[in-house]
Amino acid sequence: MKNTGHDFTAPHALHDDLIAWFEAHKADLPWRRTHDPYVIWLSEIMLQQTQVTTVIPYFERFLERFPTVHALANAPLDDVLKLWEGLGYYSRARNLHRAARMVLNDLNGVFPSTVNALQQLPGVGRYTAGAIASLAFGLDAPLLDGNVIRILTRLFDITGDVGLTATKNTLWELAGRLVPSGRAGPWNEGLMELGRRICSPKSPDCDRCPLSAHCEAYRMGTQHERPVKRPKARTPHYDVTAAVIERDDGSVLIAQRPHDGMLGGLWEFPGGKREPGESLPDCLRREIREELGITIQVGRQLGTVRHAYSHFRITLYAFACRLVSGTPHAIECADWTWATLDELGQYAFPVTDQKIIRMLRNGEGQLGMDLWT
């Protein structure tokens, strides 16, 4: 164990300074109006790798539609994904739904109330378990997220690479020793609020920081160099095609992605990644044949969408297409259907396909007879 030279088992000005600042400056966030473990749980899942301002409208809509864990467990997964549409990391929605059913079926509807029991729920890791335990149940549990990592590496001027397990273990151990008995909730939440508003990654506002007197990095002038992390590799780029296959009645064909993997369970215009040397129409015809077992004619290009995912970038080329032969049947997709432009709103789409839909609605990509003349 690394000796930080501090004894945090006794009351310490660090705790009082942070909690006093938090009580004076904390924002009025929707999930701070309750201790309902279901509500805290929902907020923590949504807040994983997602900023507060992004989460708020999703949180409000979700809670209105699913006010209790019972309501969530009894809903179809497709309804949950629709409410998650655009929020990203969709495995969170699938795990949330599965966990709700576990609470109902395996735990008699009683939400788990210990760190270990919470961590048994799918989608709940060490951080989220600590957050629910301390914020909903008032337990003396630590948590370690990006904010707390930043604050602790600065407070104690920790130079280890935070991507390494050894450094993470040190930080978890430190976070555990720092939790003030009986005040874990405001302490943990105060750390995250401080990290978000004052101890920011690029431009920490040390002049307004209630902890600057305790901060070793501030004393040494190294706050901009903490935390230490190794740079990540550049992301590759791919060309991707999408087919807007229109029937005579104006409906278009959409396919549901497999429930595991990227964007699992969401709907999209069928298509896929272009192989080296392959033309865009060839790519489209191949992908549609492999996905749905049909042959299409590729018409006019409707537009392009550029998008950056976590680990790669794409340029998506959307084409107007017609069915030539065959009957669609699910091969590499989970499901498929024909839908009119109005009906598309019932399905959950990734943002890229939402942009294609927007093109169609704006008339930028006019479908119909003039495609072929």
Add this chain to the structure above:
DNA sequence: TAACCGTGGGA
């Protein structure tokens, strides 16, 4: 362990 998993905002 390291790769994978989305999206939007800010510098």
Add this chain to the structure above:
DNA sequence: TTCCCAAGGTT
């Protein structure tokens, strides 16, 4: 434009 980053978890 490009890069980083955000109340992480899973495999």
